[in-house]
Amino acid sequence: MTTDPYDVLIVGGGPAGSTLAWTLRNSGLNIAILDKATFPRDKICAGWVTPAVMEELELDLDDYQQGRTLQPVFGFRVSQIGKREIETRYSNEAPVSYSIRRCEFDHYLLERAKETADVELILGEKFKSMTKVDDHWLVNGTHKARLVVGAGGHFCPVVRAMGAKLGSSETIVAAQEIEFEMSPEQAAACPVEADVPELFFCEDLSGYGWVVRKDNFLNIGLGREDNHKLSEHVGVFRQQLVDSGKIPAETPLKFHGHAYILYPQATRPLLTD
Ligand SMILES: Cc1cc2nc3c(=O)[nH]c(=O)nc-3n(C[C@H](O)[C@H](O)[C@H](O)COP(=O)(O)OP(=O)(O)OC[C@H]3O[C@@H](n4cnc5c(N)ncnc54)[C@H](O)[C@@H]3O)c2cc1C
Structure with a gap:
């Protein structure tokens, strides 16, 4: 398959990955997010988020709480x-x-990234490998990317591929x-x-x-x-x-x-x- 490489391929569609994609929304970069899960998915977490995080994410709280749990603490x-x-x-x-439910929160952030940043979502695919080919990386033998970002959480497979034990x-x-x-x-x-x-x-x-x-x-x-x-x-x-x-x-x-x-x-x- 010959396609143009993504400028940025983000591995992991949790809050870190989706927020990075959203933050790059006006950059003109061609972005994809790859995640082994399909969303909505749950994440083990108490779901306790500070107002500083909500501000940093520029989360529209009124919009967010339509049909989702947003419990002020x-x-x-x-x-x-x-x-x-x-x-x-x-x-x-x-x-x-605030107390949130991660199955809702992470899905909301990922959808926001997709809608406002025109990000391609590659879901239900596990990261297995990345190989340097000429001036780009080849992820899973299929996806070409100039830059690969590891946002795979605690057990991030990208940092493993970089040699971390x-x-x-x-x-x-x-x-x-x-x-x-x-x-x-x-x-x-x-x-x-x-x-x-x-x-x-x-x-x-x-x-x-x-x-x-x-x-x-x-x-x-x-x-x-x-x-x-x-x-x-x-x-x-x-x-x-x-x-x-x-x-x-x-x-x-x-x-x-x-x-x-x-x-x-x-x-x-x-x-x-
Ligand atoms: C028990 C517990 C309680 C916590 N409570 C809180 C809390 O109350 N408040 C708080 O702020 N933080 C809490 N945390 C921490 C919080 O969950 C993490 O900091 C946060 O989820 C990190 O977000 P992330 O986007 O970096 O990674 P994640 O949310 O872990 O997302 C990583 C994504 O990468 C994907 N992925 C992983 N491996 C692969 C692979 N091989 N191929 C493709 N995709 C892959 C996963 O499917 C996942 O969607 C808690 C953590 C734990 C364990």
Whole structure:
């Protein structure tokens, strides 16, 4: 197949990839986004976004909340797991955060990029390889690009192709999480307030758990810098929340795992040829 190369091929259509494409919307560059998923897709995440991020994204909040969850957050309830809780309300007017659902948020940003930046979406295709051919890269043996950008998240395959040994030299935060819709009965019985997410620090301060309510959706998770016996920590945390009546007894036992790196601890290369 002989086609002109893309100026920029972005691998990963999450917030980073879609926002880069959108930011380049008036550049005249010929852009494509490749993602192994088809959208909408979910992403393991508490879905907690600060107003500074919304500003940076220039997100139209009125437009966004048409048919999507946008829960303003005015404070936090904080404790050590199982201990006394302290609620801090920062304001009743200006949200200090928003809770969103990643299946909606990421899809919205990707659609915005496609519509306003005329970006080509290559979805449902996994990045497998990139090879230098003359003055461009050949991705998956098919897509030609002058520049390839890795926006594939924690396990980004582009940075792997650049030689990074992910996980071997980086301290990761390992987390497990679940998001589900409560039944009307469960929602009525749930004391967690949507505008005051709850945070629960582990006794050794190596991590924390959270309960974030978004309408009738409940997002529960726990992350630790030390992933030793993570499932055990999560199990104890879940049971403690059930026993204290904060979450439904029917909350699934199996949480989904994922990881992330704290920015200053990332050792991956940022740029290559
Ligand atoms: C448990 C947990 C809770 C979190 N909570 C929060 C929070 O409350 N607030 C917050 O701001 N951040 C939170 N984060 C961090 C946040 O999720 C990430 O910082 C954010 O998703 C990074 O966005 P991204 O676009 O770089 O990558 P991602 O959102 O991970 O997107 C990467 C994309 O690349 C694609 N991809 C990956 N591999 C390939 C491949 N081989 N080929 C093709 N495509 C590929 C994926 O399908 C995906 O769509 C949390 C993270 C975790 C793990």
